[in-house]
Amino acid sequence: MSDLIAKIQKLKTAKKAVILAHNYQRADIQDIADYVGDSIELSRKAMQEETAEIIVFAAVDFMAQSAAILNPKKKVLLPTLGARCPMAQMLTVDEIRRAKASYPKAPVVLYVNTLAEAKAECDVCCTSANAVEVIESLDSEAVLFGPDRNLAEYVAQRTGKTIIPVPEYGFCPTHLLFQPEDVLVLKQQHPNALVMVHPECSSEMRKVSDFVGSTSKMCAYAKEAEASEFIVGTEDGIMHRLRKENPQKRFFLAYEGAVCPNMKLTTLDRIYTSLKEEKYVVRVPLKVADKARAALERMFSI
Ligand code: 13P
Ligand code: SF4
Numbered sequence: 001m002s003d004l005i006a007k008i009q010k011l012k013t014a015k016k017a018v019i020l021a022h023n024y025q026r027a028d029i030q031d032i033a034d035y036v037g038d039s040i041e042l043s044r045k046a047m048q049e050e051t052a053e054i055i056v057f058a059a060v061d062f063m064a065q066s067a068a069i070l071n072p073k074k075k076v077l078l079p080t081l082g083a084r085c086p087m088a089q090m091l092t093v094d095e096i097r098r099a100k101a102s103y104p105k106a107p108v109v110l111y112v113n114t115l116a117e118a119k120a121e122c123d124v125c126c127t128s129a130n131a132v133e134v135i136e137s138l139d140s141e142a143v144l145f146g147p148d149r150n151l152a153e154y155v156a157q158r159t160g161k162t163i164i165p166v167p168e169y170g171f172c173p174t175h176l177l178f179q180p181e182d183v184l185v186l187k188q189q190h191p192n193a194l195v196m197v198h199p200e201c202s203s204e205m206r207k208v209s210d211f212v213g214s215t216s217k218m219c220a221y222a223k224e225a226e227a228s229e230f231i232v233g234t235e236d237g238i239m240h241r242l243r244k245e246n247p248q249k250r251f252f253l254a255y256e257g258a259v260c261p262n263m264k265l266t267t268l269d270r271i272y273t274s275l276k277e278e279k280y281v282v283r284v285p286l287k288v289a290d291k292a293r294a295a296l297e298r299m300f301s302i
Contacts, residue, residue, distance in 0.1 A: 197233030
C-alpha cells in the first residue's frame with residue numbers, strides 16, 4: 001500500500017496535480033488528498049486553484065463537473081466513470097422546463113447535486129451548506145427547487161417560503177436509510193450524545209436531531225461543541241474525518257449501512273491509474289458550461 005501511495009505522490013509532483021477529496025471518500029484517499037471538504041468547499045478550492053495543471057477529483061460526477069466548469073483551464077479527472085450520484089440523475093432538463101412553464105414567475109434554484117445541463121437551466125445553485133441563505137436572498141415568495149425533496153422541505157421550514165419541488169420526489173438513496181428509531185436506540189446508550197444530521201435525511205430524522213448541516217458544517221459543530229459524544233446522520237466516510245480531527249471525542253454512525261456506493265468506487269488504485277493515464281477527463285460542452293458557471297457564480301456571490 002505505501003508503495004502505491006509513493007507512486008501516486010511521485011506522479012502528482014511530476015504532473016503538477018492536486019487531489020481534492022469529498023468527506024465521503026474512503027479513509028486512505030482522504031489521507032493522501034491535498035484537500036478534503038464538502039461540496040461547496042471543493043468547488044471553491046477547484047475554482048481558486050492556480051498552480052496545478054491537473055485536478056484529480058475524488059468524489060462523484062456532478063462535483064467533478066462543477067470543478068471543470070469553474071476552472072476551465074485545468075484538466076479535471078474523475079478517476080472512476082461509474083462514480084455517478086443517483087440524485088443528480090433524478091432531474092432532467094425537460095422536467096425543469098415543464099416546471100418553469102407551469103410557474104413562470106418562480107425563480108429556479110438547483111442543488112449542486114445536478115448535472116451540468118440541469119444547472120444551465122437554473123437561476124442560481126446552492127449546496128446543503130448555503131441553501132437557506134440562497135433562498136432567503138431571492139425576492140420571490142415561491143421558488144422552484146430540486147432535486148432533493150428533503151432539502152426542499154428543510155429550506156421551506158427555515159425560510160417560510162413556498163418551495164415547489166422538482167421533481168416531486170428526488171432523494172438520496174443513502175440518506176433515506178437513516179431512521180429515527182436507530183437514533184433513539186443510540187440515544188439510550190449514549191444519553192449525552194448530540195445528534196447531527198444532513199438535510200438530505202427525512203424530516204423525521206431532523207426532528208430527533210440537535211444540528212442539521214452540510215458535512216463540513218457537522219465537522220465544525222463537532223469541534224466547537226462541548227459534548228464529547230455525537231450520533232451522526234450522514235454517509236460513513238465522514239466518520240474518518242470526525243475521529244481524526246477530534247481524537248478525544250466519540251462518534252457513532254446512526255446507521256452502520258449508510259454507505260454511498262458511488263463515492264466508494266474511487267480507490268487508491270484508481271487514483272493512480274487516473275493520474276498515470278490522465279483519465280477520465282471531465283468535459284462539459286462550452287455553451288452548457290457558460291450557463292452553469294453563471295448559476296454557480298451567482299451562488300458564490302450570495
Ligand atoms: P455536502 O454538501 O455536505 O458535501 O453533501 C453532498 C452530498 O452529496 C450529500 O449527500
Ligand atoms: Fe449522491 Fe447521496 Fe451519494 Fe451524496 S450520498 S453523492 S447525494 S448518492
